[in-house]
Amino acid sequence: MEKLTHVLEAQQFSRKWLEEEFFPLVNEMKKIPKGSGKDILEGKEMISFFYEPSTRTRLSFEVAMRRLGGEVIFSTDHAKEFSSVAKGETIEDTIRILCDNEPDIIVLRTDEEGMAHRAAEFSSVPIINAGDGAGQHPTQALLDLYTVQDEIGRIAGTSIAMAGDLNRGRTVRSLAYLYAKYPDVKIYFVSPEAARMRPDIKNYLKQHGVPFEELHDLRKVAPFVDIIYNTRVQKERGAQMVKYGPPSFCTVNQEVLDLAKKDARVLHPLPHEDEIAPEVDNDPRAAYFRQARNGRFVRMALLKMILS
Amino acid sequence: MEKLTHVLEAQQFSRKWLEEEFFPLVNEMKKIPKGSGKDILEGKEMISFFYEPSTRTRLSFEVAMRRLGGEVIFSTDHAKEFSSVAKGETIEDTIRILCDNEPDIIVLRTDEEGMAHRAAEFSSVPIINAGDGAGQHPTQALLDLYTVQDEIGRIAGTSIAMAGDLNRGRTVRSLAYLYAKYPDVKIYFVSPEAARMRPDIKNYLKQHGVPFEELHDLRKVAPFVDIIYNTRVQKERGAQMVKYGPPSFCTVNQEVLDLAKKDARVLHPLPHEDEIAPEVDNDPRAAYFRQARNGRFVRMALLKMILS
Amino acid sequence: MEKLTHVLEAQQFSRKWLEEEFFPLVNEMKKIPKGSGKDILEGKEMISFFYEPSTRTRLSFEVAMRRLGGEVIFSTDHAKEFSSVAKGETIEDTIRILCDNEPDIIVLRTDEEGMAHRAAEFSSVPIINAGDGAGQHPTQALLDLYTVQDEIGRIAGTSIAMAGDLNRGRTVRSLAYLYAKYPDVKIYFVSPEAARMRPDIKNYLKQHGVPFEELHDLRKVAPFVDIIYNTRVQKERGAQMVKYGPPSFCTVNQEVLDLAKKDARVLHPLPHEDEIAPEVDNDPRAAYFRQARNGRFVRMALLKMILS
Numbered sequence: 006m007e008k009l010t011h012v013l014e015a016q017q018f019s020r021k022w023l024e025e026e027f028f029p030l031v032n033e034m035k036k037i038p039k040g041s042g043k044d045i046l047e048g049k050e051m052i053s054f055f056y057e058p059s060t061r062t063r064l065s066f067e068v069a070m071r072r073l074g075g076e077v078i079f080s081t082d083h084a085k086e087f088s089s090v091a092k093g094e095t096i097e098d099t100i101r102i103l104c105d106n107e108p109d110i111i112v113l114r115t116d117e118e119g120m121a122h123r124a125a126e127f128s129s130v131p132i133i134n135a136g137d138g139a140g141q142h143p144t145q146a147l148l149d150l151y152t153v154q155d156e157i158g159r160i161a162g163t164s165i166a167m168a169g170d171l172n173r174g175r176t177v178r179s180l181a182y183l184y185a186k187y188p189d190v191k192i193y194f195v196s197p198e199a200a201r202m203r204p205d206i207k208n209y210l211k212q213h214g215v216p217f218e219e220l221h222d223l224r225k226v227a228p229f230v231d232i233i234y235n236t237r238v239q240k241e242r243g244a245q246m247v248k249y250g251p252p253s254f255c256t257v258n259q260e261v262l263d264l265a266k267k268d269a270r271v272l273h274p275l276p277h278e279d280e281i282a283p284e285v286d287n288d289p290r291a292a293y294f295r296q297a298r299n300g301r302f303v304r305m306a307l308l309k310m311i312l313s
Numbered sequence: 314m315e316k317l318t319h320v321l322e323a324q325q326f327s328r329k330w331l332e333e334e335f336f337p338l339v340n341e342m343k344k345i346p347k348g349s350g351k352d353i354l355e356g357k358e359m360i361s362f363f364y365e366p367s368t369r370t371r372l373s374f375e376v377a378m379r380r381l382g383g384e385v386i387f388s389t390d391h392a393k394e395f396s397s398v399a400k401g402e403t404i405e406d407t408i409r410i411l412c413d414n415e416p417d418i419i420v421l422r423t424d425e426e427g428m429a430h431r432a433a434e435f436s437s438v439p440i441i442n443a444g445d446g447a448g449q450h451p452t453q454a455l456l457d458l459y460t461v462q463d464e465i466g467r468i469a470g471t472s473i474a475m476a477g478d479l480n481r482g483r484t485v486r487s488l489a490y491l492y493a494k495y496p497d498v499k500i501y502f503v504s505p506e507a508a509r510m511r512p513d514i515k516n517y518l519k520q521h522g523v524p525f526e527e528l529h530d531l532r533k534v535a536p537f538v539d540i541i542y543n544t545r546v547q548k549e550r551g552a553q554m555v556k557y558g559p560p561s562f563c564t565v566n567q568e569v570l571d572l573a574k575k576d577a578r579v580l581h582p583l584p585h586e587d588e589i590a591p592e593v594d595n596d597p598r599a600a601y602f603r604q605a606r607n608g609r610f611v612r613m614a615l616l617k618m619i620l621s
Numbered sequence: 622m623e624k625l626t627h628v629l630e631a632q633q634f635s636r637k638w639l640e641e642e643f644f645p646l647v648n649e650m651k652k653i654p655k656g657s658g659k660d661i662l663e664g665k666e667m668i669s670f671f672y673e674p675s676t677r678t679r680l681s682f683e684v685a686m687r688r689l690g691g692e693v694i695f696s697t698d699h700a701k702e703f704s705s706v707a708k709g710e711t712i713e714d715t716i717r718i719l720c721d722n723e724p725d726i727i728v729l730r731t732d733e734e735g736m737a738h739r740a741a742e743f744s745s746v747p748i749i750n751a752g753d754g755a756g757q758h759p760t761q762a763l764l765d766l767y768t769v770q771d772e773i774g775r776i777a778g779t780s781i782a783m784a785g786d787l788n789r790g791r792t793v794r795s796l797a798y799l800y801a802k803y804p805d806v807k808i809y810f811v812s813p814e815a816a817r818m819r820p821d822i823k824n825y826l827k828q829h830g831v832p833f834e835e836l837h838d839l840r841k842v843a844p845f846v847d848i849i850y851n852t853r854v855q856k857e858r859g860a861q862m863v864k865y866g867p868p869s870f871c872t873v874n875q876e877v878l879d880l881a882k883k884d885a886r887v888l889h890p891l892p893h894e895d896e897i898a899p900e901v902d903n904d905p906r907a908a909y910f911r912q913a914r915n916g917r918f919v920r921m922a923l924l925k926m927i928l929s
Contacts, residue, residue, distance in 0.1 A: 105914040606721040
């Protein structure tokens with residue numbers, strides 16, 4: 006199989022790669038005791054270049070790198086506001102400058118869809134897209150998918166409800182692309198009318214023969230889905246939401262848990278607000294903290310694949 | 314004696330611990346030549362998580378960690394403005410995410426009184442409170458107290474004037490708690506009427522039988538106190554201050570130095586403005602730069618106690 | 622020759638030092654393969670203290686330090702906005718606090734002309750001026766000069782057109798000082814009337830017998846200069862510029878390239894906007910990306926000189 010270079014979008018990964026290479030390597034990473042494995046990326050160097058802060062993602066990448074013995078030789082999380090970027094520098098020139106410093110890998114967070122792809126075209130070193138505006142966040146999608154595999158034991162044949170702001174939610178978009186690679190899956194898009202999934206994803210699913218439905222009320226599908234993947238609904242959409250049902254239509258609470266299957270799982274990319282009620286935390290089906298924890302192992306696996 | 318875990322508030326330390334364990338260890342840290350002692354915290358990892366910037370405090374902790382051979386695996390100083398915190402995440406969830414990354418210690422600066430305590434409840438690793446809003450800043454208090462011990466040779470039996478904005482000054486509050494653990498001390502709270510020490514501290518002192526007085530003019534007590542601990546007066550309180558005396562009532566200047574005892578000491582948590590006149594810097598009784606310097610040794614001692 | 626301590630301004634370097642010590646050492650740094658040379662600054666510690674962000678400069682210094690095996694024990698790029706500085710602390714007190722932490726070197730970016738000099742007066746460790754407001758940026762000037770030497774093969778006897786906002790451009794000011802140390806050079810200052818080089822530099826050149834001319838249109842000198850050093854023209858000066866010619870008067874584009882000598886070179890401190898037209902990137906005479914790349918080697922050489 007071709008060696009992994011850039012990580013740019015969820016679509017780039019095949020089911021075969023996910024199952025035969027990636028998931029097993031993530032499992033391996035999980036088993037490395039703290040303090041071991043420092044030789045794996047010894048001498049390797051990362052530049053962590055975030056146009057905008059994303060504390061959680063930057064933390065996950067930088068700790069992953071250091072745990073495997075690699076070095077973070079430069080880190081910034083407000084490159085956009087302050088650096089040359091603000092002075093009008095193009096992504097091409099920025100990448101050229103970063104590459105001049107000869108890192109082994111660049112973790113890049115930008116604020117504009119497609120910038121990670123443009124960066125990769127010009128980069129002499131591997132680029133990991135850590136989120137590009139309203140575009141993709143492929144490492145989040147990989148950890149989401151790994152969590153489904155890890156919690157349910159399979160992805161093929163499962164049904165998933167993706168709830169919340171599907172229009173602007175980067176994570177649900179990327180996850181939908183990955184889900185479509187598996188047979189016998191079914192996707193339910195649950196959102197207020199004003200926050201429906203965009204046509205590009207729906208067309209992609211149609212082309213790949215993946216059945217999906219759109220609805221407004223999570224309670225309608227809670228009884229039969231394997232995965233409830235909830236996301237934040239942007240506050241500013243509140244007014245529009247009311248028109249199509251109260252916020253609770255997308256909320257996971259005791260009522261939804263009571264309806265849900267006994268072996269279902271609740272996922273969420275975090276941070277969550279009140280779209281997950283406090284009582285859910287204590288239910289064994291709440292898998293979002295385990296999901297967050299998988300983030301580091303997924304990123305360790307990607308770094309190892311690319312760099313060693 | 315019980316092993317130290319969290320450092321949350323000044324009250325948690327006993328006089329016995331301070332004298333028998335802590336002060337001697339700080340003295341030991343002072344003697345480590347630069348470049349030595351790297352084995353003490355080898356393999357230990359710190360996350361430095363500041364909701365708001367405090368360059369001086371973050372610098373002190375991170376250098377202390379690195380000098381003892383430990384690693385700072387993640388550092389941010391604007392977690393509040395930008396991260397998940399801004400998206401409404403609770404301190405509990407934030408701490409859970411940090412702990413998932415398996416640091417050995419978290420240095421936490423928040424902007425709300427009591428958050429360090431809540432963090433500690435949920436944390437699986439030791440938390441050091443590096444300031445929680447108007448609450449406490451216990452490592453500053455420990456370095457203040459250590460400086461009194463180091464400069465005067467004793468704490469018991471000394472008198473101290475705490476001057477400036479006592480209402481909102483975190484450092485004077487924490488130091489008052491520590492001072493109350495020693496016999497035969499006397500505290501003078503010197504402030505404009507609008508910036509008086511809050512009742513909680515005064516009640517604490519009454520309960521512990523610690524004599525204190527409140528006044529407006531530093532010159533009244535300068536002749537007989539051992540320690541003048543001055544702090545910044547917030548500019549916005551200026552108007553109210555005038556009513557109760559000119560700003561100089563809380564200023565340490567040549568006039569105050571002339572009144573002061575020959576073996577007195579002037580302390581200040583720094584940075585200072587004009588509440589310390591420029592001429593004071595050259596007086597041997599000005600101990601605030603030595604006090605600042607003690608910050609690193611105090612933090613090295615705490616890290617060693619907790620982590621090794 | 623005297624050992625190098627502080628790097629504060631371009632004038633401090635002699636031609637002899639540049640040619641006999643500095644340029645050869647930069648060449649040496651260029652040849653160190655990645656992963657080698659870690660012993661050169663092993664155990665040395667840098668504090669990277671930026672009052673304001675300058676991602677490119679901070680990146681260059683921090684990577685240079687790490688490549689030679691040194692450690693960055695503290696880094697901040699918004700010290701002004703947030704730290705004690707904002708609370709009114711003087712540069713003297715800030716430097717004292719930094720020195721208390723016993724770094725081996727401080728890289729300092731401030732926002733006020735002359736602050737680097739004041740810092741050096743009070744510092745017990747070497748200071749590198751990484752830009753002080755409208756003052757100087759000596760390491761940029763050194764890398765500019767090195768690039769001329771490297772690209773043209775000599776500095777003496779060359780002619781240079783410095784174009785753009787010469788009034789506020791820190792880099793052209795510092796470079797003019799260095800250029801004046803060489804015989805038989807000629808400088809052309811090309812700018813809109815509103816952005817002319819300030820008298821201090823022009824007087825300096827007169828005193829040192831360095832011939833210079835001022836003009837508005839780059840095309841007038843393009844045919845015979847060895848170096849076109851272009852810089853950004855601040856957008857807000859646009860209106861005034863129109864009065865003295867369209868922006869293209871200071872733009873390097875195909876027209877200028879067609880006029881220019883076959884062995885000329887185009888330099889720019891980057892980031893560039895449209896004062897360099899897109900087609901220029903592909904011309905072999907465009908040396909600004911190689912110039913940027915030299916930044917790291919120049920800083921490695923300075924760090925080695927000061928610290929080892």
